[in-house]
């Protein structure tokens with residue numbers, strides 16, 4: 001049994017993927033070829049947003065947003081600690097300070113009350129300037145964007161939706177980019193919408209911001225707006241107007257994503273079906289089954305249960321040939337790199353409890369009911 005079965009998906013669209021890759025190889029347009037622009041158009045359309053700009057990975061997508069807003073030392077970025085390290089690690093790249101916010105015990109996403117408290121505390125201390133909030137769509141489901149956006153507006157903060165795990169999720173039929181200034185995503189292979197290597201993108205309705213990020217991903221190159229406002233004495237192609245980076249989605253990856261996007265809606269439905277079967281089997285029989293926010297559609301990057309004896313359960317599953325993973329055993333504020341940003345011990349109680357009890361079970365669109373029932377029966381048979 002596979003934790004995530006990428007081969008089943010590959011077999012489903014093998015001829016399409018093979019010929020898409022072959023086309024790019026024959027075209028020779030490996031960097032920013034036409035498929036890159038095409039996938040950006042499709043990604044924006046998927047979200048009902050104006051722009052998508054692709055980049056090399058989901059971490060760079062976050063960093064590009066912070067670079068565009070010129071974050072600097074003394075700026076505070078509020079984010080959860082119960083997420084993949086990338087969410088917070090980009091903040092010190094800019095010299096800014098991550099301020100960790102607790103999560104809700106049922107959805108594992110940012111707790112708006114904890115966010116309010118963290119903003120109030122930073123303001124009261126007067127050392128840092130609140131600038132940005134990064135909400136994460138953990139395990140595939142949307143954060144509480146209407147409430148988080150209202151808090152951001154009240155305090156004049158920018159909002160990033162880190163949808164690396166949740167690209168495609170909706171809340172009341174709307175995408176995270178409807179609320180966030182920028183939604184970022186990752187196409188890491190194991191993500192619900194993954195490519196065959198590294199990849200990422202930002203989605204935004206802000207045209208000026210999209211243009212700026214397009215410049216930043218290629219060493220701060222001249223944008224159409226720059227060209228309209230200034231006369232250049234050199235070929236603008238080789239000019240750099242701002243400090244940026246080299247962060248581009250490979251054309252081959254874009255071509256693969258174009259094929260995967262065609263089956264993405266169907267795969268989300270299959271993931272939902274798998275999640276429902278798990279929940280029907282577990283409801284009332286284990287400590288906690290996943291709860292999705294009211295009005296939310298998760299893309300089920302992970303199906304995560306809780307157990308008092310999580311490590312015992314994981315050993316029992318392993319002994320029975322069932323793969324499982326712990327996301328995340330060490331919250332970010334307890335990671336070495338974040339020690340200087342960590343709040344006092346016990347300040348994020350929900351995060352710390354979750355990290356001790358969560359266990360992710362096999363989850364992918366091609367998990368068949370028999371295999372799933374074996375997972376359910378094996379979990380329920382554990383009485384440690």
Ligand SMILES: Cc1ncc(COP(=O)(O)O)c(C=O)c1O
Pocket residue numbers: 056057058059060083084086087136162164165185186187188198199200
């Ligand atoms: C929540 C979250 N943010 C950011 C990232 C970073 O994405 P990447 O690995 O493409 O840099 C990931 C996944 O890896 C993630 O899960």
